[in-house]
Amino acid sequence: MKNKKSSETAEGVAAYRARESIRSENDRVIYDPYAMLLIGNKWKKLLNNAIYRLIMALIGKFKYPGFYYSIMARIRFMNECIKECFPGDYTQMVILGAGYDMSAYCFRDILSNAKVFEVDHPNTQKEKLSKINKYVKNIPDNITYVPVDFETGNLKESLVKNGYAPSEKTLFLWEGVTYYLEKESVEQTLQFVVNNSAEGSKLAFDFFPPEVIDGTSTERLGKEMYNLVKNLGEPYKFGIKEDDIDSFLKKHHFTDIHKCSSREVRDTHFHGDNKKRKVSRLFNFVIATT
Template sequence: MEDATPSRTALRVARLRAVHQSSPQAGLFRDPYAIAILGDAAPAAQDIEQEDEHSRRMRLFVAARARLAEDWLSAAVRRGVRQLVVLGAGLDTFSLRNPHPDLAVFEVDHPATQAWKRRLIADAGLAEPRGATFVPVNFERQRLSEELSSAGLKPTEASFFMWLGVVPYLTKEAIFGTLSYIAGTPGSEVVFDYSEPAENRDVPGQAALAFYAARVASVGEPWISFFDPDALATSLNDLGFDEVEDLESSAIAARFSSAPNAGRSNSGGHLLRARRNA
């Protein structure tokens, strides 16, 4: 992504969330702001009828990862966590829907994408969410810890980090630098998605990877980081995370009876939750 250009993949993900609201599986993830925030770029209700298999699978994965992340966040809030950091927030609307009155939300994103989102919120006639702080950060050039502290995050208190649809676009140096920072505070937790490399996949999985990788590369935002699940788990343990839950896409589908066909085969996509216990 160019420095002055909002993320085009963020727009694609937002459109998938919006289309999902008109789908037969809408109950999996309800988002009353998904369509409003897109303005003129919002899909029509009938767009669900034109969905191909690749789009359906990606839509269901996007919806399921958001649902799981927010379910895990709710569990963290019940444990007493009162700080949420949304890394690479894109057009995510959680801060507008936040059901936890005492939860402070810090939205972190590339400056261009974040400025674009704030314009879309205003254009939709919505007020910027109370209890939310926007923190513009370039992950490859700025220190996340410094920017969050300056924005008011309490670094000695546990935080929950949602990092969805971002990790594949970053260098491993930036990824592990961020994970090390999160692991530095006992009680903190992170949820992120990642993809396995081609050599880990069967033939259908390799074909799926080639399709999606070509699509994001075509808009100038290529996937550059892939992980082997066992090696990643070891790295997370070495960083200090002592509770790791890693769900492959077929396991995610199995959690939701309302979406029985969501990624039934192994696509190589994962959603991972890691926590450093106090």
């Protein structure tokens, strides 16, 4: 990320969350009533106008085929992970690279007995907190915000200092983040999770194949995503082939590894007209156990 800047890709995902949350209850894939509050005025203006929404959908369909609904699938996958673990014997949830993710608020009922830690780059977290303080009422008191740069900071030290207990059963969400980190930081984060959580803890994340990261993807969406994030100053850095994710996670002592494609999420959780929506095979998700 460029110096001092909050993440624009995070704001983009929030705008997508806001877009989907405008749809009727019968149609939408996810619902996040906070997203609209957190995005900038430029996005608000576009999303609150039906004609602009239509134009954006058309541009998206042709320039970024499958992008919007793959992100919906990714968010829904993460939401299902939360619902699987809480309430239950998980006592902590850590959102790594939280951006404008408001799961801690949207799922406040099932998370009421858990501690939630939102970890993010200091620039993005500062911007999110200023928006929350301005626009959001009834902030749950079980959330702790922990600013950390994954590339230069000490995740363990920062979390523990803020009340994270390495002995407790924890769900870690790492959505839309791995590809923005160097391989070394990805591996350090995996090691942190394995070494600092109770056995049976879970980590859910998504990843892209190497050809998306280095711009050699032959798919239109792969090429466009590469250009988009590069132009935003948040270039991709880490990728891994779908076939290698099992061995990569096993090398880091994870077990019970479940992969899930955006297509599987669509087929299981999208309904009505959305069942036919295009999702991209470039979007894959995984949940693994410590």
